[in-house]
Amino acid sequence: MSSYLENTPDENGYFGKFGGSFIPPVLEKPFEDIKNAYEKIKKDPQFIEDLKYVRKHYQGRPTPISFAKNLSDYCGGAKIYLKREDLNHTGAHKLNHCMAEVILAKHMGYKKVIAETGAGQHGVALATAAAYFGLECEIHMGEVDIEKEHPNVIRMRILGANVIPATHGLKTLKEAVDSAFESYINQADTAIYCIGSVVGPHPFPMMVRDFQSIIGIESREQFFEHEDKLPNNVVACVGGGSNAMGIFSGFIDDKEVNLYGVEPMGKGEKIGEHSATLTYGEEGIMHGFNSIMLKDEKGDPAAVHSIGSGIDYPSVGPEHAHLKDIGRTKVGLCNDEEAVDAFYKLSQLEGIIPALESAHAVGFAMKLASKLEKDETILISLSGRGDKDIDFVVENYPIPNAKF
Numbered sequence: 001m002s003s004y005l006e007n008t009p010d011e012n013g014y015f016g017k018f019g020g021s022f023i024p025p026v027l028e029k030p031f032e033d034i035k036n037a038y039e040k041i042k043k044d045p046q047f048i049e050d051l052k053y054v055r056k057h058y059q060g061r062p063t064p065i066s067f068a069k070n071l072s073d074y075c076g077g078a079k080i081y082l083k084r085e086d087l088n089h090t091g092a093h094k095l096n097h098c099m100a101e102v103i104l105a106k107h108m109g110y111k112k113v114i115a116e117t118g119a120g121q122h123g124v125a126l127a128t129a130a131a132y133f134g135l136e137c138e139i140h141m142g143e144v145d146i147e148k149e150h151p152n153v154i155r156m157r158i159l160g161a162n163v164i165p166a167t168h169g170l171k172t173l174k175e176a177v178d179s180a181f182e183s184y185i186n187q188a189d190t191a192i193y194c195i196g197s198v199v200g201p202h203p204f205p206m207m208v209r210d211f212q213s214i215i216g217i218e219s220r221e222q223f224f225e226h227e228d229k230l231p232n233n234v235v236a237c238v239g240g241g242s243n244a245m246g247i248f249s250g251f252i253d254d255k256e257v258n259l260y261g262v263e264p265m266g267k268g269e270k271i272g273e274h275s276a277t278l279t280y281g282e283e284g285i286m287h288g289f290n291s292i293m294l295k296d297e298k299g300d301p302a303a304v305h306s307i308g309s310g311i312d313y314p315s316v317g318p319e320h321a322h323l324k325d326i327g328r329t330k331v332g333l334c335n336d337e338e339a340v341d342a343f344y345k346l347s348q349l350e351g352i353i354p355a356l357e358s359a360h361a362v363g364f365a366m367k368l369a370s371k372l373e374k375d376e377t378i379l380i381s382l383s384g385r386g387d388k389d390i391d392f393v394v395e396n397y398p399i400p401n402a403k404f
């Protein structure tokens with residue numbers, strides 16, 4: 001393991017000044033238990049073997065790296081490569097941590113898993129892992145997202161999960177987290193919370209990063225097969241930041257590799273129009289951890305917007321706040337329109353329909369590629385596939401060059 005990953009976070013879950021654990025006293029013991037169980041299990045050869053087995057024989061790992069030649073030619077600059085997390089079972093990187101979280105839950109003797117979901121991808125991945133390992137599953141989801149991401153709601157129900165709508169506030173991801181936490185407090189002795197990103201109280205930002213680091217481990221090896229050198233740039237979209245931390249992990253000690261976390265600029269720069277947390281936010285505590293967050297004039301979590309339902313979150317994983325703070329990562333931006341353009345370009349030039357979240361990484365990478373030389377390279381974490389988004393996109397943004 002890299003020296004950075006071994007030494008970060010500290011034993012209290014701090015990445016520099018960000019992270020930690022700010023939870024009600026009733027949850028202190030359950031989170032302490034999770035931390036201790038994780039510390040033990042991560043060195044357990046049986047756990048490592050079990051995880052390797054499901055990843056290889058069930059989930060579809062390793063996922064390939066594809067050279068996007070047509071897209072690279074179109075942009076006219078750097079060569080663009082895609083780490084194909086869209087090819088995971090259930091269509092996104094989320095199963096990387098869900099399988100591991102559910103093995104951990106089972107190991108600790110819990111019968112049930114509880115989580116929030118934004119676009120429904122974490123919910124589907126967790127419901128899948130719960131079905132596979134025979135645990136009960138309760139998923140909290142904002143009513144607005146339930147409407148927008150209907151196919152994923154049906155998927156979760158078919159998989160046997162109980163989907164509970166979050167009906168307060170803006171009824172999206174933030175409210176889903178509130179609702180899931182409330183429910184968890186009442187059943188922390190029989191159920192375990194499975195956070196869907198590198199957010200939440202310690203040990204989740206570290207644990208989810210470690211489980212997602214498989215993306216970076218594979219990428220580093222596979223990229224050499226293509227180019228016989230490291231990529232110059234690695235680009236990933238950042239909601240909470242798990243697919244980004246996953247791929248960044250593989251290159252974090254390689255200072256010459258630029259790491260870009262891409263934030264959604266939505267439809268404008270005003271509060272409520274975007275969810276570019278690292279760009280416009282300030283330090284603050286939300287959902288049990290200290291990080292950078294977007295606040296309204298009262299200091300509460302601000303309203304946010306992005307067409308990517310999985311990345312409209314008013315905070316960000318504490319490690320991203322830290323890595324930006326120390327200058328190791330840079331922030332890229334991509335707005336709704338650029339993301340939709342990238343969605344269609346990748347579909348029509350490469351035959352890959354990306355998730356709207358992933359399309360933000362592609363949109364930024366396209367801008368970056370056009371400014372770079374032809375011998376330079378960009379590796380994108382293509383976090384998920386776009387089947388879940390097709391109805392929403394075609395209803396709101398006409399198909400370019402449509403032939404019918």
Ligand SMILES: *Cc1c(COP(=O)(O)O)cnc(C)c1O
Nearest residue numbers: 121239240241242243310357384
């Ligand atoms: C959930 C999701 C994201 C955002 O989550 P991160 O933790 O920031 O990776 C991005 N892309 C897809 C496809 C997702 O499902």
